[in-house]
Amino acid sequence: MALAGRAALRWGARLPSPCAAAAPLCRPARLPAACERRYSSRGKEKLDMSTYPVESIRNFSIIAHVDHGKSTLADRLLEITGTISKTDRNKQVLDKLQVERERGITVKAQSASLFYSHEGRDYLLNLIDTPGHVDFSYEVSRSLSACQGVILVVDANEGIQAQTVANFYLAFEAQLSIIPVINKIDLKNADPERVEKQIEKLFDIPTDECIRISAKQGTNVETVLQKVIEKIPPPQCNTADPLKALVFDSTFDHYRGVVANIALFGGEIAKGHKIVSAHTKKRYEVNEVGILTPDEQPTHKLYAGQVGYLIAGMKEVAEAQIGDTLFLYKQPVEPLPGFKSAKPMVFAGMYPMDQTEYNNLKSALERLTLNDSSVTVHRDSSLALGAGWRLGFLGLLHMEVFNQRLEQEYNMSVILTAPTVPYKAVLSSAKLIKEYGKDQITIINPAQFPDKLSVSEYLEPTVLGTIVTPHEYIGKIITLCQDRRAVQKDMLYIDENRVMLKYLFPLNEIVVDFYDALKSLSSGYASFDYEDAGYQSADLIKMDILLNGNPVEELATIIHNDKAYAAGKLLCERLKETIPRQLFEIAIQAAIGKKIIARETLKAYRKNVVAKCYGGDITRRMKLLKRQAEGKRLMRRIGNVEVPRDAFIRVLKREPDK
C-alpha cells in the first residue's frame, strides 16, 4: 500500500546511515516525506545495501489473532530501532487504511526494514507484515514464504483464539522458527501462565520459551528483538546466484505505476536490469529498487536475502501477482513453489444505488481494484437492479473491507447483494459436456444451474472452521454448527475452560450470518477462523420464486435441499412485506421445479383513496402521485405484478452487521 505523505510526516520517519558500520545508529535528517512520496525519489542519496550480508539479515513476520497486539508490537519495534521516532501517536503505523484502523485488522501487508545493533554487530531486520485474516491466507502464506521465522503474539488475557491456531499452523507448515510472545501482561486480568500452558498443550512449545511482554508499555520488547536475532536463522541464499525474487505484495501508485514488494532468494538487482516475470513471461527494465522504512527509500541495489521494493514499468497490479518469481532476462531460474492466482470464494452483485451513479462507481471500482487484484469484476445486469457487476472476493471479510473502502475512500454508496458461493456440477449429459467442452462446470449464476437429469453430482465448496470458545457455550455452538450442516472433526480442551472445535462447513452456510450468530450466542467470546477445504458432494437444488405463477429470475437461488423449505418461507414473507398491495391478489410462492414449497398471499387493495383533497392540498398531493408515476419506470413487471426496485433491494441486499 502506498503510503500517504501526510502520514509519513506524522511518523517523523528516520533512517540510519548504512555507511557507518562503527556507529550503529546514526540518523541523518531527511527530506520531509510529503514532498517525495508523490514523485520519484531520484536525486536523493541512495543507500548502499551491500554492507548487509546474508548473515546479518533476519526476515520475520508477526502473526496474531485480531486485537492481540500485533500492530502495537510492530509500532514498538519500529520505535526501538529508530525507524520511526517515538511519540504517543504511533498507533498501527503499518495499518494505513481507515478500515484497518477502525477494525483493528490488517488488510494490506506492509513491510519495514529495521536497522538494529546487537552485541556489536549491525543487523538488518525485515519485518514483513501479513494480512490479518484467513481470507487472505494465500497472501499470508506468500508473505511467510519470504520469512525464516515468526513472532506469534497471544493476548495474556484472552489466550489462544481461532486465528492464533490458524496462523500457527501456517508458520509451522512453512517450517519457520516460532517465537511465542504473550502480550498485554500489564492488564489486570492477564494470566500469562495459563496462556503458556495453552501454547504448550496446543503447539508443543515449552512454557519457558514464551516471552512475556507489554507492547503498549514497551516492557520486554527489546528481548523480542534479541530473540529474533538469536532464534531466527538468516536466509539461505547467495548473491553470486542468478537473480530469483519473490513478489509477495504489490501496490499501485498513480505516478509511478506498480510498486512490487520483493524478497531476494538469490542474486542482486539494480536499476537498469532487465527482468522477466515467470508467470506472465513479460519483460521489464528496472527503474528503481529500494527498501521500505516503512516508506520507500531507494537503494543502489538489493542483494540476496534482502527485502524491498521494485518499480519496473508495470502498469497493472495483475502484472505483479503475489507469489510470482522474477529473474534476469536470459537467465531463467526455477520459479519459487506455491504460486497460484487468487481464487474468489464468495460472489456478490454490486449495483449503484441510482443508475446515474453507474459511471462514478465504475471508475471507483477500477481505481480500487488497481490495488487489489484479488477481486474479480464481471459486468452483470439485473432486470430489477439495473447495470452493475458481479464481484468475486477471497472471503467475507475481504468483501466487507472492499465495500467499506468504496464507501470511505470513494464516497460510493452501493447495493451489495447477499453473497453466494461457486458451486460445481459434474455433468453426465453428453450434450452438455460437448457444449461446455468439459464435464465439470462452475456455477455462479442460478440461471446456469443444470437440471438434475443431466448431472451426476453437484458439488459445494467447504471450509475447515476453527472455533475457540469458553466451554460454557459449547452446547449452543454445537447446535449452531449442526444447523449449518457442519460436521465435527475435532474437539479439544486447550485448558480447563477453553475448547477448540473443528468443523467442516459448507461455505455457503457461513457466508451470510454465521459469524454474527456465533458472536451473539457466546456473548462475543467465541472466535472463528476457517481455511479452504475443497469441494464436497451436495444435494443442491434450484429454488424459484413465483409471483402469480411467473418466475422472478433475480430471486432464483441455488440451495441445499434441507434448507429449501425454511429459506423459501423466509423469502416469501419478506416479499410480502416489501411488495406494495395492488389491485389484485398476489400469490408469492417458492418452488422447486413444479413443486410449491412455500406460499404467502398479498391481498388486493380494497380501499386506497385519500380522504380529503381540496384546493390547498393538491400541490403536495401531485408531487407524491407524480413520484409514484415516475416510480412506474423503475418497476419491474413480473406478469401483471409490479415490483418496485426497493422491494428487490430489501430482499436481495446483504443484511448489515448487527
Place this chain on the structure above:
Amino acid sequence: APCPQWPYCRKRCSYCNFNTYVVPAVDEAAVRACLVREAQTLLRLSQVHRWVYKVAHGECWALRCPPAASHPLPYSVSSVFFGGGTPSLASPGTVAAVLEAVAAAATLPAGAEVTLEANPSSTSTSCLAGFRAAGVNRLSIGVQSLDDAELRMLGREHTAAEAWKAVEAARGLFPGRTSIDLLFGLPGQSRDAWAQRLEAALGLCDDHISLYQLTLERGTALAAQVQRGALPAPPQELLADMYQTARTVLAAAGFRHYEVSNFARKGALSTHNLSYWRADQYIGVGPGAHGRFVPLGEGGHSREARVQTLEPVAWMREVQSQGHSTRSRVVLSPLEQLEELLTLGLRMDEGITHERWRHFSPQLSLQAVFGAPGEARALLQHGWLVLDSGGLRCTWAGLAVLDSLLPDLLWQLQQV
C-alpha cells in the same frame, strides 16, 4: 371562488395538521382589514370582477371559469368559502366586511354559495343568525363524531349532545344548506360502532354529509399515540369495510355519492368544492391559503398555483405593505394542469367530462390519451374506469382505489 382563511383555533385537535394557530387574543380588526385588503388585491389581479370569486382564511372564492375561452367577460363570483382554522370564531362583522369587499370588487350574485365552516362549540343560535345576516347561506359543521369518548380522543371541545344542538340550530337557520363532517376509522373503532354513528348521523343530518377516513398525519398527537402503540392502528380491511358500509347506507338513504368523501341529496352539492374538483379558478385569501387562477390583471395568461404566507403575523405585515402576501406563485404547465384535472376530476361521480377536458386540452381528446392501448385501457377493461360519451370516470369499485389508478393514468398522460 374566493376562499378566505381564518387561521385561528381555540384548541388544536389531536388529528389536525392544518395551518392553524392557537393564540390568547386575536386582533380581529387587524385580521379583518388584512383579509379585506388581500381579497381586493387578488380579485383585481385575477380580474375576477369580470367573472366570479370567493374569500376566507383557509377559504377561497371559487371563480367559475368560462368554458373554452381565455378571457371571458363578464363573470361573477360563484361561491365564497370561509375556511380555517375555525372561521366561526371570527365575528359576523368580519365575514360581512369580506363579503362586501368581494361584492365591491366583483359581481357577487344573490344566488352565490357562501359557506362558513363552523365548530359545534362556537355556534350558538344567535351567533349563527349573525353570520346569516352577514351573507352566509350555507354552513359546514365539524361534528366529527357523535360519541363522547371518540370526541375526547380526537381532542374536540364539544360533546355529542352539543353537536346535536348545533346542527339542529343550523338546520333551523340554513334549511337544506347545512352540511356535517364525520370521521371514521378512529383507533379502536369497530364496524358496529361505525354503523351506529352512521345511523345516528342520518337521524341528525340535513342534505349534505362529508365522511372522512381519519388520516393519521405525521406530527399529530394522535399519530404519535398510534406510533408508540398506545392506540391501535385501524386494520386496512376494516377501513375498507367501513367505507363500503357508509356508501351503501347513504345511497339507500337517497344520497348521491358525488365525491370520494362527499354525499348529497336533493341536489345539495357544495358548489364551491365542486369548483376545486372541476379545476375551476379560485383565489386563496388569508394565511396559508392556496389559489389557482390566471392573473390577468398582471398581464398573466397562464394558470398559476399560488400560496399565501403561512404565518399570520408575517402574513398581516406583508398584506399591510404590499396589499397581498403571496409567498409562492408557480406557473402551471399545460401538462401540470391536466394532471391536476385528472387527479381531482376522477374523485367525482361525474368524472371528467369531454367538455372540461377539451377546455384544458383542446388538441388531444380523452379518448386519444386514455383510449389508446396501455395501462389506462387495462384499467378500463378491468372495470375500474369508464370512458364513454359522458367522459372519463371511476366505477363504483374504482373510486375506492383511485390512488392505485392515478399513477398509471398520470404515467400514460406523461407519455403522450
